[in-house]
Amino acid sequence: MMATSVADAARQFRASFDPERSKQELAALDNVPKTEIQQKIDELLQRIRALEKAVTENVQTLPAFETRVCLEAVRAMSEQLTMMRSRLVPRLKFTFKSRKTAASSSSLLFENKTESMDTDSSTSAMDTRPSTPGMSEVDQSLFMKFENRTGEHLFIGALDLASPSVPMKVDGEEENNEVKDAASLLNQARDVALTNLEDCTVNLVHDTRLGAIHIRNLKRCTVVIPPVAGSILLHDCEGCTLIGACHQSRMHTSSNMDIYLHVTSEPIIEDCTDMRFAPYPYDEILTPERLARVFEDAGLDQTANYYQKVKDFNWLRQQQSPNWKVMSEDQIHSGVAQKVLALDRH
Secondary structure, three states: OHHHHHHHHHHHHHHHOOOHHHHHHHHOHHHOOHHHHHHHHHHHHHHHHHHHHHHHHOOOOOOHHHHHHHHHHHHHHHHHHHHHHHHHOOOOEOEOOOOOHHHOOOOEOOEOOOOOOOOOOOOHHHOOOOOOOOHHHOOOOOOEEEEEEEOOEEEHHHOOOOOOEOOOOOOOHHHHHHHHHHHHHHOOOEEEEEEEEEOOEEEOOOOOOEEEEEEEEEEOOEEEEEEOOOEEEEEOOEOOEEEEEEOEEEEEOOEEEEEEEEEOOOOEEEOOEEEEEEEOOHHHHOOHHHHHHHHHHOOOOOOOOOOOOOEEOOOOOOOOOOOEEEOOHHHOOOOHHHHHHHOOOO
């Protein structure tokens, strides 16, 4: 009965997964009027996000090879959309300034870089292949960043998110549109990049609404992440504790990790070893009422957690992968998140 159900689900997916419409509309973007281009790009982004979600929700029912092929198709569209957006959408000219000098290197940049992107910028749909390139290829122009730190405590609240530095005088329709775009971005979920950190604690729990979390090259760090509207994407990490809630979680080339996770789709690991998973410590993050609001704002179902249904792309056998396990109760360390959050509660 179960086999029939899985087969039916796979057939339904194949019948509904049709990226051709998006490909055709991408090819026609050059012909879209300038006044309509941003709306069209947003529509395509939503469609690509839906395609990616359809794939990740069917990871359990599809053969690994077919999953890779579908994810590659979505990724190719994401890359094409990113390149066309860089070419067709006017550059934004504003910068955000940090509130504290101690956080100056954790700057918020509002400069639209035109480098190649395999992006999850604002959405999970912009990083769709299980094996993703380095973060240097991701457009991080709107990211909040902590990078190149050793032995520090890093708090996202150290960044001033209140207002961009915009010109007092605006000449021309294009500049007016840029100011409007900047104002609207202030209300959107912000993506975060954590890069090249060693022996640090990182607190991302704040009133700021977060999108995707990009993590690369962390050693012996503890990271606490609230429910976010995007994905948690992790590369090249070792000996860390990660606490987070998200729609999708993808981890690559990492080892010896404690992962306390709430995820509403099956987590994916690739080229990872000694990955230990446990449920998200809900009662350590926020009060129940406030946490419920944050889950709702992020679009996450608090009752659906697939932390223990890890998909290892290097292990295609039916037996349990040796690269990950679910922590037993005596292996779970309580109070880890509380200790990190307490550093910023005055």
